[in-house]
Amino acid sequence: MRALQAPITPQHPRAGGRRRSAADETIWLFDLDNTLHDSSRAIFTAINHSMTAAVMQSLNLDLDAATQLRTRYWRQYGATVIGMVRHHGVDAETFLNLSHGFEIAPLVHSEHGLAAKLRRLPGRKILLTNAPRKYAREVLKTLGILHQFDGMWSINHMRLQGRIKPKPSPSLMKQVLARLGASAARVVLVEDTLKNLKTARQVGMRTVHVFHPGTPFSGKHRGRDSYVGLRVNSVGDLLLGRRPVRGS
Structure with a gap:
């Protein structure tokens, strides 16, 4: 898996075997901690x-x-x-x-069947995390989903003009779009942290809030902010396609 340096190309077929074009392929930007796995547990x-x-x-x-x-x-x-x-x-x-020099694998916990659910989601999957690269790769490997991601932005890659600029930096979000070579409307950020979703929405991305009551970054209310296109309680709720992601 690489840090993205160039526009991505379509890979997943439509039903019936016909591939999506680069112009309509959905690009999923997934956060890591408390999105793809339950990091609050350990x-x-x-x-x-x-x-x-x-x-x-x-x-x-x-x-x-x-x-x-x-x-x-x-x-x-x-x-x-x-x-x-x-x-x-x-x-x-x-x-x-x-x-992050501790043994990671024994501490990773996720919803049942995450890898199988993730395979059902059509589109490109990119990791966008403020965590370090080595840690992020180890978590994805433990979850059995490392191979499903076409690229990664970790905090190691989040540099603008020589300074580290992690989420929720608007400059970072714009850089991500530029590197993807995609319109913002094609990109969906799946994330547990509301302030990161707010910035993503400001630059035109669609947004999914993975809501975990009581975790440090969830927000204390159950209402849906205008910048949240969809709120789910687990990634599986999104991957099973029960509700559409609200667009612009």
């Missing part, structure tokens, strides 16, 4: 512990100071690594590897 705790340990090691801080700094940078920038690079000159790749 992985978020492991990430928090590992991230704090990485801050401690990188800056020679004690546990309390590292926890406060990690939390502050995450809230301020949306990713701790940005604050570490911007304010302390830490190498991003080194920190990302250090902060």
Whole structure:
């Protein structure tokens, strides 16, 4: 699986064997954590512990100071690594590897039959995640769906003018569209984080909110914002085609 550098081409056939053209192929941008798998069950705790340990090691801080700094940078920038690079000159790749240096596979949990359901979804599938590349690949491999994705944007690839720009950056979303070489109306972001969906909708993408009550990024209400084209409780609800995704 590669980081996308060029427009994608059609691959999935229509019913009856006729291929969709590049002009009408749906492109699905999938978030990873709490979208394709249940990261609140075990992985978020492991990430928090590992991230704090990485801050401690990188800056020679004690546990309390590292926890406060990690939390502050995450809230301020949306990713701790940005604050570490911007304010302390830490190498991003080194920190990302250090902060996710735990055994991933035993902690991955997903809905039953995810791989089979995903195969039924027509269109191209791209991963768009603020997680590191190595971690994301390992999660997809554990889920048995790595081969179903045609490309990946991880936080390792999210650089604009030399700075890390993860979701929900509007500039990132525009860059994604440019690299895909596709009209925004063909692209659907499937995501658990509302602010990321809002930005995607602002640049013209369609949106699906995977709603998990009580998780850190879900939003506390059950209503549907104008920028949410469809709300589902699991990826399977979308993949089984029970409801259409509202367009522009």
